[in-house]
Amino acid sequence: MRAAYGATRVLHGIDFAMEEKSITALLGANGAGKTTTLRAICGMVRTEGAIRFAGEPITGKRTEDIVRLGIAHVPDGRGTFLHLTTEENLRLGAYVRKDRANVARDLERVYAYFPRLKERSHQQAGTLSGGEQQMLAVSRALMLAPKLMLLDEPSFGLAPLVVRELFGILRTINAEERVSMLVVEQNAAMALDLADQACVIETGRVVLSGSAAELKKDDAVRRSYLGY
Amino acid sequence: MEAVLLQFLAGLATGSIYASLALALVMIYQATHLVNFAQGEMAMFATYIAWALINAGMPYWAAFLLTVAFAFVFGVLIERVVIRPVENAPVLAVVAVFIGLLVILNSIAGWIFTYTIKSFPSPFPAALGIRYMSPHQVGALLVTLAVLALLYVFFRFTPLGLAMRAAAQNPVSSRLVGIRVGWMLALGWGLAAAVGAIAGMMVAPIVYLDPNMMAGILLYAFAAALLGGIDSPGGAVVGGLLVGVLENLLGAFVIGNELKLVVALVLIVGVLLVRPSGFFGSVHVSRV
Numbered sequence: 086m087r088a089a090y091g092a093t094r095v096l097h098g099i100d101f102a103m104e105e106k107s108i109t110a111l112l113g114a115n116g117a118g119k120t121t122t123l124r125a126i127c128g129m130v131r132t133e134g135a136i137r138f139a140g141e142p143i144t145g146k147r148t149e150d151i152v153r154l155g156i157a158h159v160p161d162g163r164g165t166f167l168h169l170t171t172e173e174n175l176r177l178g179a180y181v182r183k184d185r186a187n188v189a190r191d192l193e194r195v196y197a198y199f200p201r202l203k204e205r206s207h208q209q210a211g212t213l214s215g216g217e218q219q220m221l222a223v224s225r226a227l228m229l230a231p232k233l234m235l236l237d238e239p240s241f242g243l244a245p246l247v248v249r250e251l252f253g254i255l256r257t258i259n260a261e262e263r264v265s266m267l268v269v270e271q272n273a274a275m276a277l278d279l280a281d282q283a284c285v286i287e288t289g290r291v292v293l294s295g296s297a298a299e300l301k302k303d304d305a306v307r308r309s310y311l312g313y
Numbered sequence: 314m315e316a317v318l319l320q321f322l323a324g325l326a327t328g329s330i331y332a333s334l335a336l337a338l339v340m341i342y343q344a345t346h347l348v349n350f351a352q353g354e355m356a357m358f359a360t361y362i363a364w365a366l367i368n369a370g371m372p373y374w375a376a377f378l379l380t381v382a383f384a385f386v387f388g389v390l391i392e393r394v395v396i397r398p399v400e401n402a403p404v405l406a407v408v409a410v411f412i413g414l415l416v417i418l419n420s421i422a423g424w425i426f427t428y429t430i431k432s433f434p435s436p437f438p439a440a441l442g443i444r445y446m447s448p449h450q451v452g453a454l455l456v457t458l459a460v461l462a463l464l465y466v467f468f469r470f471t472p473l474g475l476a477m478r479a480a481a482q483n484p485v486s487s488r489l490v491g492i493r494v495g496w497m498l499a500l501g502w503g504l505a506a507a508v509g510a511i512a513g514m515m516v517a518p519i520v521y522l523d524p525n526m527m528a529g530i531l532l533y534a535f536a537a538a539l540l541g542g543i544d545s546p547g548g549a550v551v552g553g554l555l556v557g558v559l560e561n562l563l564g565a566f567v568i569g570n571e572l573k574l575v576v577a578l579v580l581i582v583g584v585l586l587v588r589p590s591g592f593f594g595s596v597h598v599s600r601v
Contacts, residue, residue, distance in 0.1 A: 127489065152491035164486035166479050177479050180472065181491035225490065 097289035098134075103233075103282075105139075108259055108266040110280035110297065112273050112310055118289040119269040120161055123235045126267075127151050127158045138233065153181050157226035161237040163218045164225075167211030171202055174210050174221055178228030188228070195224040198254050216247040223251070227258065236268045240275060248272070252279050273310035277301045285310070319445050320561045326450035327519065328557020329457035333512040334527075334534035335541070335549035336461065337505040342543050344481040344501050345396075347407055348535065351414035352509055353527030355391070358418050359384040359510035360517050360526075361426050364433055373436040377514060381507045388506025392499040422524040433517035453515040460511055461550055464504070468546070477501055529574055533560065536577040539584045542594025551592065556580065 099122055103109045111119045125132040128148040136144045143151055152158075157178070166174050175195060179188040196203035199220045205213060210221060219239055226234050239255070240248040252275055259266055270276035277283055277297045284294040285306060293306065300306050334352065341349040359380050366376035395414065399407050437452030446454075468474035480487045480497035487494050512534075513527065520526050537556040541548025556577065564573040584591060 129488075148488040149491050149493050152489065158489045160486070160489060164483065164489060166483050166486060168482055169475075169479065173475055173479075176472070176475060177487075177490045177492070180476055229490070 099286065099289065099291050101284050101291055101294060103265060103267060106259075106263050106265050107281040108255075108268060108279055110273075110276040110283040111267065111269045111286055112271075112276060112283055112300075112306075113286035115271070116288075117286040119286055120237055122286070123158065123160075123237050123267065123269055126235060127156055152229065155229065155232035156235065157229040157231035157233070158235045159222045159226045159237060159239065161241065163222040165210045165213070165218045165221060167209070169210055170207050171210050171213065171221060172206040174225055175202075175228050178225035179230075182228075182230065187230070191228055191230060195227055198227075198258065199224055216243050216251070219243060219247075219251060220254075223255070223258075227262070227264075230262075231264055233265045233267065236266060238269055238271065240270060240272045248275060255279060273306070277311075315445075316565070317562070320565045321558055322446050323450060324558030324561030325554060326446065326454045326557070327516070327561070328537075328554040329454050329461075330512050330516045330553075331530065331533045331537045331557050332550045332553025333457045333460055333508050333515075334530060335537035335553045336464065336546055337509040337512070338534060338538045339541075339543060339546050339549045340501055340505040340508075342538070343478075343546075344498050345407070347404065347411070348538075348543070349505070350408070350411040350531075351418060352505065353531030353534070354415045354418035354422075355384070355388065355506050356509035356513035356530075357524060357527045358422050359387070359506070360433065360513035360522060361422055363510075363514050364426075364431060364517075364522055367434060373434060377436070377511075380514065381510055384510035385503040385507040387503075389499045389503040391506070392502035396498075396502070397495070419524050426524070428524055431522040433514070433522045435518040449518055453519075456511065456515055460508060464508070464546075473500075529577075532574060532577045532581075533557070536580040536584075538591075539581055540591055542591030545591065545593040548591055548593030 099118065101109075111122060113119050121130060124130045126136055126143075128143070128146050128151045132144055134144065135142060138154055138156060141154070143154065166177065169177070172192075175192060176188075179191065182188055196206070201217055202220060202224060205217065210218065213221060223236070223239065236255070239251060243251065255266065255268075256279060258264065268276055268280060277300060280297040282295065283297045283300045284291050285300070286292070293300065293303065301311070334356065337352050338348055341347070341352065362383055363376050363380040366379060367373060371379070391414070395410060396407075399410050435449040435452065437448040439448050441451045442448040443451060468478060476487070476492045477497045477500060479490075480492050480494045481501065484494045487497070512530070516530055517526065520530070533556050534553065537552035538549045539552070540555060541550070541552030559580075560573050560576050563576055564570050568575070
């Protein structure tokens with residue numbers, strides 16, 4: 086099955102399409118516009134141009150309504166509700182869902198991916214470690230039962246070992262839940278290992294895009310982003 | 314000893330009323346980080362509505378429910394119409410809006426209902442009275458405790474209650490999980506106004522109905538909220554009961570009735586000086 090998510094135009098003109106159920110990585114240096122691209126998709130910044138999700142234009146919609154279409158955002162800084170418990174954070178992820186019975190099942194499934202969150206389910210989320218909060222942010226997005234997950238620098242501030250664990254689980258989630266992912270990363274090597282396709286953004290424009298395997302071999306990418 | 318018990322129980326009864334008004338203050342504070350100075354006048358205005366309904370021949374409890382519903386809608390409207398436009402304004406601007414609301418509501422109530430002091434009926438039958446407490450004291454205590462319990466269940470166990478807490482804490486993340494933050498804040502104002510209206514109707518038979526009746530009560534409620542910790546709903550309740558009991562005991566045995574209100578003021582200044590976060594004001598732990 087092939088379905089294009091359509092084209093996005095943001096900043097100075099960013100254009101890319103995503104394959105359904107695949108992982109796309111957005112690479113680029115600081116300030117290239119990666120985070121803004123994600124924010125544009127979920128209606129957090131003013132946008133000109135067209136963003137389509139499963140063929141439906143979503144430009145100019147409110148964030149709250151975009152979420153209801155099945156787009157879950159794992160924001161930079163993780164967006165934890167610090168004073169609520171871990172489980173309350175997760176329940177909020179499913180706030181817009183009407184199928185209460187499945188929510189209970191999904192909660193268990195999320196706990197299966199991240200057993201550490203289950204251990205801390207009644208703990209105030211602000212007391213979790215950075216890695217645990219990132220897992221919580223991914224889990225909260227997963228509780229939406231999303232069609233598309235936007236992940237903003239999931240590796241930021243985490244120890245390499247934790248990053249590896251997290252990316253492994255993201256891969257599993259992508260395969261098992263059939264959910265598309267758009268991952269913004271500065272850690273290009275990790276991102277290209279995870280992704281099926283990738284786009285390189287420089288100062289608000291897409292300068293290169295293709296399959297992750299191709300990009301990994303590309304000389305310019307290797308020099309600028311992989312560092313060898 | 315009996316006299317002490319009597320004053321203690323009377324303190325619990327009025328304390329529970331302070332507690333519910335304090336809780337209304339805390340609910341607004343959690344969302345806006347400001348104290349709504351008009352909370353008392355909103356409650357007073359609602360109590361006048363109840364008085365008018367009862368005088369027009371409506372049975373007490375019907376008037377009670379209708380007033381609570383009115384106060385809820387009124388609270389939502391105030392947030393939507395008056396508070397929303399100053400949402401991102403500097404703190405002082407919002408405080409000025411609160412004080413403006415206070416003066417306006419006070420004047421409108423005086424204009425419509427005059428400043429003459431009116432009596433307000435108590436709905437509780439004589440059989441409710443116990444040896445040390447009047448029927449109204451027992452009734453008011455029961456009603457406010459029931460309201461507090463309902464609020465606790467609502468905020469703790471319902472998805473909407475959870476969403477309201479989330480929206481107050483972290484609006485950005487709340488939008489990202491699909492919560493309509495603006496409506497949650499309006500709902501919070503509605504609930505706070507409804508709780509305040511109940512406090513007003515419960516306290517009116519004791520202090521009598523006039524446009525200035527909540528001035529003192531709001532001070533006690535403010536002291537209660539501060540004592541418990543201005544961001545802690547549970548603290549507001551404990552603080553309210555404490556302030557009520559303290560006020561009654563000190564008033565009866567130590568400083569006399571005339572200086573009762575001073576207790577509230579001393580508490581406010583004392584808490585701010587010694588322990589600004591109050592008894593239960595959370596010192597949040599967070600790691601980044």
